């Protein structure tokens with residue numbers, strides 16, 4: 001099992017005006033995880049500008065301690081929105097936005113283009129981990145968190161009580177998500193990032209009584225504000241929520257998750 005594996009684009013489809021779905025197919029006999037949890041993270045390496053195939057060997061060499069002088073391909077965090085064909089095929093939903101390497105790649109993606117998929121770990125990585133005694137759940141996301149939120153909601157057990165709050169760029173970016181759970185939705189149309197309306201919606205919520213669990217995935221400063229509201233206004237204990245910064249306004253690429261927090 002190599003550290004970074006190639007996967008080729010099978011097809012590209014538009015989910016909503018601001019979201020493209022790319023189905024990737026493993027090249028070779030490696031497979032993605034089939035037992036991942038809702039917001040499972042998948043890290044993708046992109047081709048150099050003007051090329052259609054990502055140089056996965058760069059990361060494989062690096063992993064093996066071989067120094068290369070050429071720059072490493074750009075890579076970004078995404079979510080395995082759905083896994084098919086026993087891990088051979090993976091859907092990734094890309095939010096389209098200005099000035100992003102990954103976003104621009106998705107807009108030009110065509111069948112046959114090749115990305116790198118980091119598949120070194122022995123288990124899939126996810127942040128969503130509701131305690132067994134949670135009687136209600138709260139999910140809060142901007143468009144980048146929507147793929148994970150949608151998969152979590154789709155995989156809820158029958159009757160699970162949840163509230164989903166999602167901010168999307170336009171009314172047409174709302175999605176219909178199937179669930180066996182008892183889910184109520186609040187859709188907010190607004191700008192992603194620092195002017196997000198998500199904190200004010202969370203502040204005004206009346207959360208149910210009893211032990212619960214909140215999962216938040218959005219721009220980093222907004223996710224921190226929501227974490228403060230969950231702890232302050234809603235008096236939620238620290239082990240009853242997971243807030244994740246999915247991107248940072250004004251910064252490119254990897255978002256360092258604070259250790260021991262969130």
Ligand SMILES: Cc1cc2nc3c(=O)[nH]c(=O)nc-3n(C[C@H](O)[C@H](O)[C@H](O)COP(=O)(O)OP(=O)(O)OC[C@H]3O[C@@H](n4cnc5c(N)ncnc54)[C@H](O)[C@@H]3O)c2cc1C
Pocket residue numbers: 041076077078079080092093094095096097098099100101102103104143144145147148192193245246247248249250251252253254255
């Ligand atoms: C665990 C995890 C899972 C994620 N899953 C998904 C997913 O399934 N789908 C998805 O689309 N994203 C997802 N993201 C977010 C994604 O990694 C970032 O949005 C990333 O910055 C996109 O890379 P880029 O190359 O397009 O933009 P970058 O080159 O990283 O950024 C360029 C500029 O665009 C800004 N920017 C980045 N993202 C956005 C945005 N969404 N809206 C407006 N401005 C933006 C940056 O602040 C920067 O100024 C996830 C992040 C994490 C941590």
